[in-house]
Amino acid sequence: MVVSKPEVEPGETTTISADVTNTGGTPSTYTVELSIEGEMVDSRDVPLDPGDSETISFDVAKEEPGAYDFAVDDLTGSFDVRKPPAFPWATVIAIIVIIAAIIAVGIWYWTRGRRTG
Incomplete structure (x- = not known):
């Protein structure tokens, strides 16, 4: 069998x-x-x-x-x-935080450059 x-x-x-x-x-x-x-x-x-x-x-x-x-x-x-795997919320939140940090650093550099230039 x-x-x-x-x-x-x-x-x-x-x-x-x-x-x-x-x-x-x-x-x-x-x-x-x-x-x-x-x-x-x-x-x-x-x-x-x-x-x-x-x-x-x-x-x-x-x-x-x-x-x-x-x-x-x-x-x-x-x-x-078997139970389907749970949605990886921790991974999604971590990615959102990283993207937000990259955007914040980009804005900071952009505004810093406009003030000094």
Whole structure:
């Protein structure tokens, strides 16, 4: 089983993929179920000839941050929805202060030059 993105932002899609194989001697249709936090959220019917395999993929997107446990039939795994990074207000304020200081120094030099010249 493969999780395309084990860590995602809220609303971002991750894909859960699993291989299904018909180990029997006759053609058969398998129902593959995806459960998240114990609740069945999707299923696929997969017809397979004897000995054939197919990769089944489920796209999942969650809005709430946290760890999510899932199961595809008897295979289990998890993925994390992480909080989006906070806006870097400290950086923005520092840039504004630096720009204001540069402007103030420029004005000071300009007015100083006009008085002496």
